[in-house]
Amino acid sequence: MNAPAPAALDFASISDRVQSEVQRAIQRSIKGVEYFNSSGPALGSTPKDVLASRGTMQLYHYRPMADEIYRVPILIVMATTNRGYILDMVSGQSFIEFLLKRGYDVYMLDWTAPKPEEKNLRMEDYVLDFIPDSVRRVQEDSGVEDVTVIGYCFGGVLSLLYGSIHHDGPMKNLICFTTPIDFREMKLFSNFSDRRYFDVDRLIDSVGNMPPELILQSFDMLRPASRAVGQIQLWDNIWNDEFVKSYRMFDRWANDILPLAGEYFRTTTKDLMWDNKLFNDTMTVGGKAAQLEKIKVPILHAVAEHDHIVPYDAAKHLIKKVGSTDKEEVILKGGHVSLVAGPNAIRRLWPKLDSWLGGRSI
Amino acid sequence: MADKSNDPVAMWQNMIGEMEKGFNSFANQAMSSPEFSKVMNQVGGVTAGAQKQLGEMMEKYLVSMNLPSRVQMIGMAERLQSIEGQLNEIKAMLTQMGKASGVPVGGASTSMPPRTKRPPSAEGGPK
Numbered sequence: 001m002n003a004p005a006p007a008a009l010d011f012a013s014i015s016d017r018v019q020s021e022v023q024r025a026i027q028r029s030i031k032g033v034e035y036f037n038s039s040g041p042a043l044g045s046t047p048k049d050v051l052a053s054r055g056t057m058q059l060y061h062y063r064p065m066a067d068e069i070y071r072v073p074i075l076i077v078m079a080t081t082n083r084g085y086i087l088d089m090v091s092g093q094s095f096i097e098f099l100l101k102r103g104y105d106v107y108m109l110d111w112t113a114p115k116p117e118e119k120n121l122r123m124e125d126y127v128l129d130f131i132p133d134s135v136r137r138v139q140e141d142s143g144v145e146d147v148t149v150i151g152y153c154f155g156g157v158l159s160l161l162y163g164s165i166h167h168d169g170p171m172k173n174l175i176c177f178t179t180p181i182d183f184r185e186m187k188l189f190s191n192f193s194d195r196r197y198f199d200v201d202r203l204i205d206s207v208g209n210m211p212p213e214l215i216l217q218s219f220d221m222l223r224p225a226s227r228a229v230g231q232i233q234l235w236d237n238i239w240n241d242e243f244v245k246s247y248r249m250f251d252r253w254a255n256d257i258l259p260l261a262g263e264y265f266r267t268t269t270k271d272l273m274w275d276n277k278l279f280n281d282t283m284t285v286g287g288k289a290a291q292l293e294k295i296k297v298p299i300l301h302a303v304a305e306h307d308h309i310v311p312y313d314a315a316k317h318l319i320k321k322v323g324s325t326d327k328e329e330v331i332l333k334g335g336h337v338s339l340v341a342g343p344n345a346i347r348r349l350w351p352k353l354d355s356w357l358g359g360r361s362i
Numbered sequence: 363m364a365d366k367s368n369d370p371v372a373m374w375q376n377m378i379g380e381m382e383k384g385f386n387s388f389a390n391q392a393m394s395s396p397e398f399s400k401v402m403n404q405v406g407g408v409t410a411g412a413q414k415q416l417g418e419m420m421e422k423y424l425v426s427m428n429l430p431s432r433v434q435m436i437g438m439a440e441r442l443q444s445i446e447g448q449l450n451e452i453k454a455m456l457t458q459m460g461k462a463s464g465v466p467v468g469g470a471s472t473s474m475p476p477r478t479k480r481p482p483s484a485e486g487g488p489k
Binding site for chain 2 (some may be wrong): 017019033037049050051052053054064066067068069070071103105115140141142144187188191192194196197198199201206211214222223224225226229232233236271355358361362
């Protein structure tokens with residue numbers, strides 16, 4: 001068999017290409033100056049009301065966008081390290097807006113940075129106080145007993161802990177996005193927090209709350225070249241307004257890391273990272289056993305094929321371990337963030353979630 | 363359209379992508395050793411301690427310069443947050459009262475649409 005002949009040089013197309021590259025170079029210079037003189041797009045601006053604000057806890061209710069809504073409201077529980085606006089970027093790229101337009105009544109439990117005196121907030125405060133209090137407020141505000149809970153990343157872990165302890169209701173459905181349960185499989189995080197070398201007590205006793213810089217650093221270390229490459233790609237594409245807008249949105253969010261309450265971080269490290277208690281069915285919160293088999297409600301777990309933060313091996317046992325009969329795991333293309341936000345999510349996760357949840361929200 | 367194999371821009375982008383993958387994978391391998399964890403945590407412990415001491419020194423310096431310290435700024439932010447919280451509570455109460463009496467309050471979530479929606483497939487439409 002003959003090898004294919006190398007493509008002949010097409011001088012006309014080379015000249016077009018050179019011309020286009022020269023134009024882009026000029027655009028780069030102009031847009032580069034604009035970039036430093038302008039702020040990024042406004043994020044998280046879907047109209048909402050603050051239903052409750054208590055310390056680090058913020059409960060929002062988004063204003064409906066449909067003439068008719070499903071009976072069961074949704075409560076989204078955000079990860080404690082990140083801001084909720086990842087799910088509400090700009091119009092057309094907002095998961096919240098998508099849900100509202102599809103007729104869901106949406107509430108979000110979001111977090112602000114815990115203050116130094118909130119360093120004593122424990123896992124119990126999140127699982128046995130903040131989430132149940134939010135659920136109660138959602139019930140009160142909507143006038144509906146049932147609530148669907150959606151947890152993103154560690155928000156999923158908190159939702160699972162809540163659901164396994166409050167297994168007799170009122171959670172009607174549970175949706176987890178990229179939720180780890182086998183913490184041994186988060187190999188690099190596991191190595192960073194190796195109990196032989198990582199003295200979590202000393203760290204928390206000296207700093208109070210876990211500083212966001214350290215959290216950001218550990219996320220960055222999972223892909224150490226990606227930040228520099230991101231900068232190169234930004235410069236390459238700075239002529240492209242859509243690319244720059246998207247870069248700014250995700251870059252801002254990725255750098256907007258929250259500190260973690262000291263005691264809460266201590267428990268996370270010892271119970272989850274070191275002893276893997278959620279996976280081993282030995283987890284307790286405030287003396288209450290939190291076993292996944294107690295969860296019996298319909299559950300959907302969406303995981304990303306190329307998730308470098310929560311690898312599939314860390315998330316894959318969830319569906320097997322819950323006691324629900326109506327359960328589904330969906331593996332979608334994308335990474336930890338692109339699973340829930342951006343063009344990939346718009347095409348894949350959002351419609352899947354809508355088709356799964358609609359029938360279970362009546 | 364130009365052949366990608368002859369396109370220097372595409373080649374450059376491809377090379378950057380491959381370099382990123384290669385470096386990340388190499389670094390991940392190096393970082394998964396116990397030795398790395400040991401060194402990282404030793405350095406991290408020292409840095410965290412030094413940062414805390416520096417923070418305390420700066421705090422004293424600002425007080426001596428008659429400038430508001432971080433603690434004072436946080437105190438002010440807390441007071442504002444507490445006022446905001448109370449306003450939100452009042453707003454939530456007013457909304458609840460408005461809902462109960464049928465009087466709209468502030469244009470916010472007062473007139474909720476009916477909770478009668480059915481999924482498209484249940485209505486016989488496209489899903």
